[in-house]
Amino acid sequence: MSDRQGLTGKKLPALMIAFLGLLVVGSCHGTSSSQTLESVPAVHHYYAAIDMGSSGAKLLVQEAKPDGSLVTVKDVRLSTKLGEGVANGSAIPSGNIQRTKLAIQSLTNNAHDDYGVDPSTIALIATAVTRNASNGRAFMDTLNHELGLTRGRILSGDDEARYGYLGTIAGFRRLGSSDDRYATLDLGGGSFQLAVGTRDAFELGGSTQIGSNQIVDLWLPGGILTEAQFSAADAGLFKKAPMPLAVDKLRGRKLVGTGSISKFLAAYFGTSTLKLDAIDRLRKQLGSMALEDRKKVLKGDRPQVVLEALGLGSEADANDYAIKSPASITLLLHIMRSLGVSEMQVSETDARYALISEIAAKP
Known part of the structure; x- marks a missing residue:
């Protein structure tokens, strides 16, 4: 298998049901x-x-x-x-x-x-x-x-990657997933983590010290964003944000994401299986909007308890999320492309x- 063939991507319908139930x-x-x-x-x-x-x-x-x-x-x-x-x-x-x-x-x-x-x-x-x-x-x-x-x-x-892995896989283990080899990703404001292991044990993990905060500061400030800005961010991440684990360590594993942006995307698309092309289209859509319009799309008509869990519970939270969401999505796309995957699962747990x-x- 070549590096670009990436990871396995079996769907877990039960996870989607459980995840959306958790959000409600x-x-x-x-x-x-x-x-x-x-x-x-x-x-x-x-x-x-x-x-x-x-x-x-x-x-x-x-x-x-x-x-x-x-x-x-x-x-x-x-x-x-x-x-x-x-x-x-x-x-x-x-x-x-x-x-x-x-x-x-x-x-x-x-x-x-x-x-x-x-x-x-x-x-x-x-x-x-x-x-x-x-x-x-x-x-x-x-x-x-x-x-x-x-x-x-x-x-x-490394410990951040380990706890992220153990917390993420807990949800799959509870749902009785038959998969036994996983790769997990978690991205935040200051870094992103990748880890690998089985359904019962963490094996290896690493962290790259670039997150959505740096992407906002360097390439994607608040407000309407252009295709040229997204292209510059993609190119910049290719140079500045290497994967913390070698791709060959992740081959043949189910890729599972956790964290705020992954959970938001699962709620937005109504599924725990995220497709790269759909994520990219949403990035362009959000980038073309002024912040107030972007906030409306992000919040939708979700109940307050769901907004609080996603980090959109107050106006201040929603403003911050609206500014950073294109950057977070850009980082997620960078990771998926670097790993050679076209889809990933989302875990309700972290x-x-x-x-x-x-x-x-x-x-």
């Missing part, structure tokens, strides 16, 4: 996406995890049922723009830090006030911009001490699910 009800108290873990103690309890990325912060709260299953009761994403204007290795501006700290405080209060989750038990992870910034460690220390998030930690690129499973197994 997964953020409501008492309704759920659930996972069963033999090692989870059979007690009635809530667990929470926060993923503090370069563009936004995501909270997941799950309830441990007496039968050992974990049921999602809250899934929300807030825009933070933590990595806005931050080059790798430079300091995060105080305004970005304050904005993000307020968002993390809000999510922490949500978990504590609504579900009784003590901040000291919340699994908080920070990714690209925090690990690469000169003051990233100091910012995490502030969250640990001032907000009581003592489980907070900064992930290496790194937060792996974090909660880890805590529930060893509280």
